[in-house]
Amino acid sequence: MCGIVGAYSVNWENVIPLTCISAQFEQNRGGIYPQGVGLSDGRQTYTSSEPASQFYPRYFKSPQRHMSIAGLRYGTDGSRTDEGNIPPIEVDLGGLKTHICHNGQIPYASVLRDWIETKTSYKHKRTTDTETLAAFLLNKISEKGNVADGAKELVRELEDAAFSVVAIMPNENTLVAFRDRNGYRPLYVYQNDKRGLYAIASEDPALSNNPYINMDDGDIREVQPGEVIVIDTNGLKSHPSATPLIAPTPCKFERIYFARPDTDDGLVCDNRIRLGKKLHELNPVDGFYHVIPDSESGDYAAMGYAHASGMPMYKATPKERYPIRLQDGASLAQRSFMTFDDISRRSLAGSRLKLNRLVADRDVFVTDSVIRGTVIRQNLNLLHAMGAKEVHVRVTFPPTTDVCHQGIDFRGAHELVMGKIDPDILDIYKNSHEVDQINAAMQEWANVYTQGSPNVASFCYMPIDGFEEVVGKGCMRCLGKDHDGGRYDGQIKLPPFLREFSGREYIQYY
CATH class of the missing domain: 3.60.20.10 (Aminohydrolase, N-terminal nucleophile (Ntn) domain)
Incomplete structure (x- = not known):
């Protein structure tokens, strides 16, 4: 990317x-x-x-x-x-x-x-x-x-x-x-x-x-x-292409994370707000809570969730906007997804303003995605330190189960938080794309990590069909879904001239 x-x-x-x-x-x-x-x-x-x-x-x-x-x-x-x-x-x-x-x-x-x-x-x-x-x-x-x-x-x-x-x-x-x-x-x-x-x-x-x-x-x-x-x-x-595809497959992770919110004449921002509203439609929370975004890419989804729920939204953990230079030239005002390792990601995830008075005892935390699990753990720690006792996590991007071979940096399935849950549950999900068992497993994972402080009362991913309803169809191989709708197995078919040259039809990407 x-x-x-x-x-x-x-x-x-x-x-x-x-x-x-x-x-x-x-x-x-x-x-x-x-x-x-x-x-x-x-x-x-x-x-x-x-x-x-x-x-x-x-x-x-x-x-x-x-x-x-x-x-x-x-x-x-x-x-x-x-x-x-x-x-x-x-x-x-x-x-x-x-x-x-x-x-x-x-x-x-x-x-x-x-x-x-x-x-x-x-x-x-x-x-x-x-x-x-x-x-x-x-x-x-x-x-x-x-x-x-x-x-x-x-x-x-x-x-x-x-x-x-x-x-x-x-x-x-x-x-x-x-x-x-x-x-x-x-x-x-x-x-x-x-x-x-x-x-x-x-x-x-x-x-x-x-x-x-x-x-x-x-x-x-x-x-x-x-x-x-x-x-x-x-x-x-x-x-124009002499051999156009009937259905191109643009990357959908672009829409929720990488792209600027004003990209595509502001349609990216609109998509993120609508994803937040869809999350509330599918996974509402009863009672009065503060809606807290995972800044910055989670801001617009949190706006949508807050608007649909009638709850107030507060930016309790905004990122440091001014570059903090380290001796080796690195900056703490970076996007944690783009860094090399978990140590760097934890450092960058922690470089946020902590506005304690904007956090309530009970909060809905809205984030764009949970890939490796590093940042969500840091955010749960921050919310606990600021006084949150009960947190409901809402995620706009469906569970990331597979390595992307088209330029998104998932180096191996072992890096993904999905690799830390029961393999049988993951296998069932990859065949059905029903998120209930995944949500329950992630709630358990989060509570084991936080030891109940704060209590993660629910953990809900956007299902693939709800995501497609908002942003349309495209490449979702990182979600375990191939272009034909079947299960993605990590195999890449070589072009004809490379098949002839190598004597192989496929390479196994991971």
């Missing part, structure tokens, strides 16, 4: 400031120390492990270029501490060059890497799958003879892989952007033909909030699944 940005001016405006500002609007998506942030103008690449808010302002005045890209890394493949993996990545295949940023994950990258090193002269220098994707792109462009057809062939051949990409082709004076056919990862484009200015970003607020972008003369739209966009001195040309 990364943030990517690109910009191109036909009239040779300097787009570096535009790119740098849009990148800072995507700090919710990556760039957390030490995974890094970067910028490329097609001639030179600049990368750093420092925060985006410190890195990008240095380049507002120099260099001055008419095209540029930027990336904020949240590594899910390859070493997270290797500075060579910080985007943009430069790759040269037989004199054909690209500078590339990639959001997503190629689940069969190891097989694709072997194919590239067998079929071409390229030898990898890094451990990130972005390099593998770049080398494959150059191979396809070389085969097809032009950027558009090469990118279209890549999109067609890399089945069931997650990639939203922006890349500079310096030899061709071209910027190309494209999205996988499933639409796993988001991508937006700004088009202003009158001004000759075009921009790409992972989320639309990075474009609409940018002072260098004039919304009166241009439009922002979502890049469609499988679409390839090529921008050069002739302007922008869109190439």
Whole structure:
């Protein structure tokens, strides 16, 4: 899960400031120390492990270029501490060059890497799958003879892989952007033909909030699944997918956690509020309670729950808004999901303001998700320390049972809190998706941890059907549900050319 940005001016405006500002609007998506942030103008690449808010302002005045890209890394493949993996990545295949940023994950990258090193002269220098994707792109462009057809062939051949990409082709004076056919990862484009200015970003607020972008003369739209966009001195040309999927499967964890609330013209915020209302409809609490959100991504769901229930909502545990720098450069004002280990997550989860007077004896705690269980444990401790005696937990995202292979950082099933409950209960749930037994098991787990202080009186996940009713269908493999509605077993089917090369039909992702 990364943030990517690109910009191109036909009239040779300097787009570096535009790119740098849009990148800072995507700090919710990556760039957390030490995974890094970067910028490329097609001639030179600049990368750093420092925060985006410190890195990008240095380049507002120099260099001055008419095209540029930027990336904020949240590594899910390859070493997270290797500075060579910080985007943009430069790759040269037989004199054909690209500078590339990639959001997503190629689940069969190891097989694709072997194919590239067998079929071409390229030898990898890094451990990130972005390099593998770049080398494959150059191979396809070389085969097809032009950027558009090469990118279209890549999109067609890399089945069931997650990639939203922006890349500079310096030899061709071209910027190309494209999205996988499933639409796993988001991508937006700004088009202003009158001004000759075009921009790409992972989320639309990075474009609409940018002072260098004039919304009166241009439009922002979502890049469609499988679409390839090529921008050069002739302007922008869109190439829709030649083989579109009937039902694309965008990631739904995006909607409840990663995305900014104002993304998709505010629809993300609306979804989160409606999820909170749905939680109250399915799991009401009798009596008078304070509704406490898990700030910040749980705020809007808590608003919805409070509105539907008529109970007051209080932000009793808001996050520290101002970066607290540590000696190693890390910051306590980070998103705990993006950190490396439980020790870091516990540290960050504890870096919250504790507004004791906003907590009642009895509270409803609304959170967006419970993945590893680290943050919910910290929050229960905080609520107890602030005087809560009885807590009802409500979770907008259904139980996370499986490892994601499309760019969400669940490194293994052993990390998930679902791995800590009775395997028989988990197996029943994965076949039926009925949450009652899971809820009871999680209530027991929470009370064992808290030793009854506070008493977790109920623990309720949103069921999958209720979640789909609000946010629509999409990729829910991390919830144990495959695209066809059946049980997901962690197997990834290789594309035809890799099946022929490797002699295997599937790889087991976990």
